[in-house]
Amino acid sequence: MITLWINHQELKVKKGTTILEAAKFANIHIPTLCHLKLEDFGIVNQGASCRVCMVEVEGRPNLMPACTTEAVEGMKIRTDTLRAIVARRMAVELLLSNHPNECFTCPKNLECDLQALAKELGIREIPWVGEKMNYDKDTSSDAIVKDPNKCVMCRRCETMCNDVQTCRILSGMNRGFDAFVGPAFNIPMVESSCTYCGQCVAVCPTAALTEVNHTNKVWKALNDPKKHVIAQVAPAIRVALGEMFDMAPGTIVTGKLATALRRLGFDGVFDTDFGADLTIMEEASELVHRLKHNGRLPILTSCCPAWVKFFEHQFPDMLDIPSTCKSPHIMFGAVAKTYYAEKMGIDPESVVVVSVMPCIAKKAEAKRPELTKDENNNVDIVVTTREFAAMLKEAGIDFATLEDSDFDRILGESTGASVIFGTTGGVIEAAVRTAYEWITGETLENVEFSQLRGIEGIREAEVKVGDRVLKIGIAHELGNARRLLEAIREGKVHYDAIEIMACPGGCVGGGGQPYHHGNMEIIRKRQEAIYKEDRNKPRRKSHENSEVLQLYHEYLGEPYGEKAHQLLHTYYEA
Ligand code: HC1
Numbered sequence: 370m371i372t373l374w375i376n377h378q379e380l381k382v383k384k385g386t387t388i389l390e391a392a393k394f395a396n397i398h399i400p401t402l403c404h405l406k407l408e409d410f411g412i413v414n415q416g417a418s419c420r421v422c423m424v425e426v427e428g429r430p431n432l433m434p435a436c437t438t439e440a441v442e443g444m445k446i447r448t449d450t451l452r453a454i455v456a457r458r459m460a461v462e463l464l465l466s467n468h469p470n471e472c473f474t475c476p477k478n479l480e481c482d483l484q485a486l487a488k489e490l491g492i493r494e495i496p497w498v499g500e501k502m503n504y505d506k507d508t509s510s511d512a513i514v515k516d517p518n519k520c521v522m523c524r525r526c527e528t529m530c531n532d533v534q535t536c537r538i539l540s541g542m543n544r545g546f547d548a549f550v551g552p553a554f555n556i557p558m559v560e561s562s563c564t565y566c567g568q569c570v571a572v573c574p575t576a577a578l579t580e581v582n583h584t585n586k587v588w589k590a591l592n593d594p595k596k597h598v599i600a601q602v603a604p605a606i607r608v609a610l611g612e613m614f615d616m617a618p619g620t621i622v623t624g625k626l627a628t629a630l631r632r633l634g635f636d637g638v639f640d641t642d643f644g645a646d647l648t649i650m651e652e653a654s655e656l657v658h659r660l661k662h663n664g665r666l667p668i669l670t671s672c673c674p675a676w677v678k679f680f681e682h683q684f685p686d687m688l689d690i691p692s693t694c695k696s697p698h699i700m701f702g703a704v705a706k707t708y709y710a711e712k713m714g715i716d717p718e719s720v721v722v723v724s725v726m727p728c729i730a731k732k733a734e735a736k737r738p739e740l741t742k743d744e745n746n747n748v749d750i751v752v753t754t755r756e757f758a759a760m761l762k763e764a765g766i767d768f769a770t771l772e773d774s775d776f777d778r779i780l781g782e783s784t785g786a787s788v789i790f791g792t793t794g795g796v797i798e799a800a801v802r803t804a805y806e807w808i809t810g811e812t813l814e815n816v817e818f819s820q821l822r823g824i825e826g827i828r829e830a831e832v833k834v835g836d837r838v839l840k841i842g843i844a845h846e847l848g849n850a851r852r853l854l855e856a857i858r859e860g861k862v863h864y865d866a867i868e869i870m871a872c873p874g875g876c877v878g879g880g881g882q883p884y885h886h887g888n889m890e891i892i893r894k895r896q897e898a899i900y901k902e903d904r905n906k907p908r909r910k911s912h913e914n915s916e917v918l919q920l921y922h923e924y925l926g927e928p929y930g931e932k933a934h935q936l937l938h939t940y941y942e943a
């Protein structure tokens with residue numbers, strides 16, 4: 370331990386602690402902009418490029434950046450001198466001097482870190498006139514909008530894309546006032562190998578990177594009397610949406626969610642969890658089929674669209690490994706426009722499926738050619754948790770005071786197995802719950818497989834199923850996925866089944882979720898809430914979902930059978 374003083378306050382910290390971390394221990398706030406550190410997820414961006422965290426250190430002639438300067442024995446630090454205050458303000462004033470003045474209409478209005486900093490530092494005028502950038506917005510993709518004019522070169526997005534996700538799409542371009550971060554040669558996003566995971570969006574402090582806003586499409590559909598508009602909500606929404614309405618992270622709002630959708634005027638209020646249970650029926654069948662017939666192993670889960678895009682780009686030689694299952698919300702859409710429409714006597718052409726997702730990549734997934742052509746136009750509109758919250762606010766709905774209600778039938782029932790899809794490890798745990806009973810013919814008494822849970826980036830576990838031991842691999846974040854797949858490709862490891870989710874913590878940490886501002890505790894709380902919701906469910910195995918069983922009985926026939934293949938499975942292309 371070392372002893373130091375910050376603003377005359379004595380404190381002891383571990384050797385190797387930065388001034389910024391030491392100040393946090395002492396509850397002294399030092400403002401930052403480029404800094405981002407999520408230790409458990411191995412996410413660190415501390416290039417000290419913004420110079421907002423400058424502090425005075427006794428005996429040093431220059432101000433020092435608190436985020437990268439290590440605290441040493443006897444150090445005397447001041448964060449509150451006029452020199453430090455002026456330097457911090459100047460750093461922000463310079464950024465503002467060439468930043469577009471369009472806060473009123475900016476998608477990040479009131480959620481922008483730069484705007485918040487200007488307020489916090491008491492900036493009332495910008496003393497310099499910087500040269501404004503005048504780049505075109507990149508609206509080429511269905512998922513992400515890139516506005517270089519709002520880039521502050523903090524490079525958080527680069528850290529996420531290059532170091533964490535290893536997609537290596539983003540890098541700094543140009544110098545001085547013209548500098549911004551974008552794909553090499555500034556090609557349109559749609560032409561890059563971007564997976565649309567949205568993790569760059571999740572950490573961008575301004576609106577240089579945002580999701581494509583599809584809320585107007587939803588309003589339009591809801592106001593079209595000829596349309597039958599139905600909503601489905603992803604597992605991870607129910608544990609995060611509350612944050613947008615000042616509720617604590619991890620507050621479960623499933624019942625309020627159903628009520629809110631009804632208030633917005635949706636004709637059907639459903640749960641993607643139904644689609645997740647359906648996915649397990651197909652994916653567990655596929656696993657059992659591959660095990661029985663010496664099929665290709667490991668089987669890879671295919672519900673995360675950023676992961677699908679990643680393996681198509683990065684592992685084109687291994688496209689025979691992933692499960693052919695469509696993702697749960699796409700399966701839901703497929704069933705809604707066929708079975709549901711038929712049963713309800715509605716013209717399938719009039720059905721508009723809106724998915725409320727924690728994920729930005731789902732927007733691009735819904736537009737994939739093989740999922741949109743002919744009768745396969747499964748999902749029409751995808752909005753993120755943030756966009757959905759904005760719609761509720763726009764409609765004047767006081768979300769926090771809404772009463773609880775249930776999802777509609779016949780696509781609204783779900784089991785605990787489907788809820789845990791929302792966290793890393795959950796999809797494979799759900800599949801094991803079903804595969805275990807199918808393979809052994811025994812009832813699984815304890816459905817919680819603790820060995821599959823956790824937050825480490827790569828995990829592995831062995832699960833005894835009858836006389837066979839299934840070797841399971843789990844990874845979240847694409848960099849971890851890459852490491853796992855490379856080890857498989859090189860024959861260094863063997864697994865029977867693998868679950869991969871692109872975002873930190875799985876969908877709970879999705880790129881469309883309420884901004885967590887680097888607070889990892891938030892992702893943990895959402896994960897805990899997911900497991901709590903599972904424990905509270907009367908049925909916890911997908912194959913016990915009575916509405917899913919009814920669907921097979923009345924419409925699909927056998928799981929993994931011909932009709933199921935036609936409706937619920939897909940293919941991949943390099
Ligand atoms: Fe997910 Fe999924 S769990 S991908 O993480 O398989 O987005 O929540 O909806 O489709 O069910 C996301 C979450 C979500 C799908 C399911």
Ligand code: SF4
Nearest residue numbers: 530563564566567569
């Ligand atoms: Fe990189 Fe993901 Fe952002 Fe695409 S969406 S640029 S892959 S971090």
